[in-house]
Amino acid sequence: MNGSRPARFGPFHRRSRHNPFENEQISRTSQIFGRPRGNYFAGLFPCVKAWEGPLPAGIAGIEFYTDVEPDPSSPPGWPEWTQDRPGVIILERNELVAIPVIVTMRNDAE
Amino acid sequence: MRRASPNELKESAFPVMTARLSEAELGKWFPVSFDEINDAWAAPEPSLGALVSLEAGEYVVLDYGRESNQLIVRIPANLDASSFLASFFREIPMPRARVLWRRADAKLPRTVAAKRIAVPAAISNRAARSSQSRQPGVAKKK
Numbered sequence: 001m002n003g004s005r006p007a008r009f010g011p012f013h014r015r016s017r018h019n020p021f022e023n024e025q026i027s028r029t030s031q032i033f034g035r036p037r038g039n040y041f042a043g044l045f046p047c048v049k050a051w052e053g054p055l056p057a058g059i060a061g062i063e064f065y066t067d068v069e070p071d072p073s074s075p076p077g078w079p080e081w082t083q084d085r086p087g088v089i090i091l092e093r094n095e096l097v098a099i100p101v102i103v104t105m106r107n108d109a110e
Numbered sequence: 111m112r113r114a115s116p117n118e119l120k121e122s123a124f125p126v127m128t129a130r131l132s133e134a135e136l137g138k139w140f141p142v143s144f145d146e147i148n149d150a151w152a153a154p155e156p157s158l159g160a161l162v163s164l165e166a167g168e169y170v171v172l173d174y175g176r177e178s179n180q181l182i183v184r185i186p187a188n189l190d191a192s193s194f195l196a197s198f199f200r201e202i203p204m205p206r207a208r209v210l211w212r213r214a215d216a217k218l219p220r221t222v223a224a225k226r227i228a229v230p231a232a233i234s235n236r237a238a239r240s241s242q243s244r245q246p247g248v249a250k251k252k
Contacts, residue, residue: 014154015154015155015177016150018148018150018155018156019150022150033151034151034152035149035151035152036152037147037152037153037157037159037173038145038147038152038159039116039145040116040145040159040160040161040171041114041116041118041119041120041123041161041169041171042116042117042119042120043119043120043121043122043123043171043186045122049152049153049154050154051154073124073125074125075125075128075182075211076128076210076211077128077180077211078125078128078154078180078182096151
């Protein structure tokens, strides 16, 4: 832990406008989940995806920190945590992964 | 370019570049069908994705976020990033200003979105005459 930071990496956020149950699911489990992007190419592995930075004001979602390092190959602004990276939990190989998170802010309504 | 079938690329692809463009520009510059990704655990925002094969034969994975209007361009690890970008921009008329980020080992080709400028007619005519006068067998007037 570094100073007042609740975990090594963050802040990151998820936006939940398109999945109203997401905030509750993350808060209850302290995990964020990730599936493959789709099936449009065979090299797709499940990974957790988020937005970099704090949750913007007025946006429904969750702000979080984690001790799991994002993939070094993530482009700026779009942290990802891919299956088989250290700390990424494999719930169902090639289908569903998760990372443990510490939620620091929750906004249920935009 | 063409939309490739999923089994044509079986290895992982890694981000090489991000760019900001509208959904209309995405459709114009990448005239292929995209998959819609609406599963919140599959993408951080409603997205469009496709595996595309460029004319030069390279495979490229495109992920477009419909909220952020950002395109993430991914390529297989064994592909040279700069060579790929040369093929990419030869085929896709995306202006350089749209590129938000590129990998440290990925150089943009010099010719990306060279700005078209209008050459005044007088200069254009002079250049044409000069070019003619350099041709073998064309005598210079004194």
